[in-house]
Amino acid sequence: MFLVKKNTDFYDLFAQSANYFHKGALVINEVMSDYRGAEEKMKAITDLEHAADNINDKIIDKLNHTFITPIDREDIYAIANGLDDGVDFLQGTLQRAIMYHISEIRPTALKMSQLLIEATADITEIFKLLHKLHQNEKKILNYTARICKIESAGDKLYREEVAQLFTTVKDPIEIIKWKDILEYLENTLDHCESIADMIRGVVMKYA
Numbered sequence: 465m466f467l468v469k470k471n472t473d474f475y476d477l478f479a480q481s482a483n484y485f486h487k488g489a490l491v492i493n494e495v496m497s498d499y500r501g502a503e504e505k506m507k508a509i510t511d512l513e514h515a516a517d518n519i520n521d522k523i524i525d526k527l528n529h530t531f532i533t534p535i536d537r538e539d540i541y542a543i544a545n546g547l548d549d550g551v552d553f554l555q556g557t558l559q560r561a562i563m564y565h566i567s568e569i570r571p572t573a574l575k576m577s578q579l580l581i582e583a584t585a586d587i588t589e590i591f592k593l594l595h596k597l598h599q600n601e602k603k604i605l606n607y608t609a610r611i612c613k614i615e616s617a618g619d620k621l622y623r624e625e626v627a628q629l630f631t632t633v634k635d636p637i638e639i640i641k642w643k644d645i646l647e648y649l650e651n652t653l654d655h656c657e658s659i660a661d662m663i664r665g666v667v668m669k670y671a
Contacts, residue, residue: 477526478543481520484515484519485550485588488550489584491512492557492558496576506558509554519547523540524541549655553651554652572625573646576650576653580653594666597666597670601671608661608664615657618650626643
């Protein structure tokens with residue numbers, strides 16, 4: 465009976481942070497669909513990054529003042545920072561697109577941003593289910609498996625596009641620009657997989 469009294473507010477905060485991550489992916493996709501509004505979108509992604517930081521601070525503060533936590537303290541800390549870092553990756557992607565003054569979007573970058581929407585949408589679904597981990601174990605693991613497949617698809621797109629850059633683009637500066645942007649997109653997808661792996665570990669520990 466005592467376990468029922470564990471503080472479950474952490475799950476609501478995780479869900480808010482995951483939602484900011486997903487909203488950031490939507491912003492990146494808008495930029496990759498139409499670069500003309502990139503600079504205006506920078507404010508939107510910066511606001512999301514600040515909001516994610518605030519949620520992370522709330523989680524850490526609650527962690528410092530909560531005696532009994534619903535999952536291990538180190539898991540809460542790792543998940544909180546992981547979600548917050550996801551928005552940072554997205555901000556870094558947009559910063560590079562603006563800094564390099566890209567004139568047109570490569571189709572593969574758009575495809576990778578669409579994969580980010582899928583992965584972050586699955587992450588938000590996971591955190592809607594995590595507070596009832598025992599009941600939702602199968603659904604959660606299905607989402608984590610799907611995120612891993614999305615990351616693999618993004619990795620394949622990244623490798624193929626980099627090969628295309630070196631084969632078809634003559635301007636070395638253009639190659640450097642796009643390789644960096646694509647790398648950031650791929651790193652963000654990798655980060656989604658890392659969050660999925662953290663959640664899978666939590667499920668294995670508590671289910």
